[in-house]
Amino acid sequence: MFVLEQIERNWGPVSKYLRVPHSVVEYRQLVTLLDELIDEVGEDELHPLASLMEVIGTLIEKYEDEHVPVLAA
Numbered sequence: 638m639f640v641l642e643q644i645e646r647n648w649g650p651v652s653k654y655l656r657v658p659h660s661v662v663e664y665r666q667l668v669t670l671l672d673e674l675i676d677e678v679g680e681d682e683l684h685p686l687a688s689l690m691e692v693i694g695t696l697i698e699k700y701e702d703e704h705v706p707v708l709a710a
């Protein structure tokens with residue numbers, strides 16, 4: 638339970654940035670955040686924010702898979 642208490646205490650400020658996007662606006666916010674993370678983290682897999690960059694990328698990819706039509710080649 639201690640871990641959940643820590644997460645709950647810190648979730649408020651984080652939740653407005655880290656969430657599953659349900660609209661184009663939320664999707665674009667995540668893309669902007671990912672761009673900033675890429676600028677900060679680069680390819681440094683040991684950077685403290687590297688895993689956050691991976692999570693944001695996964696959320697963006699999921700949104701795109703569900704909402705962006707695939708172009709025919």
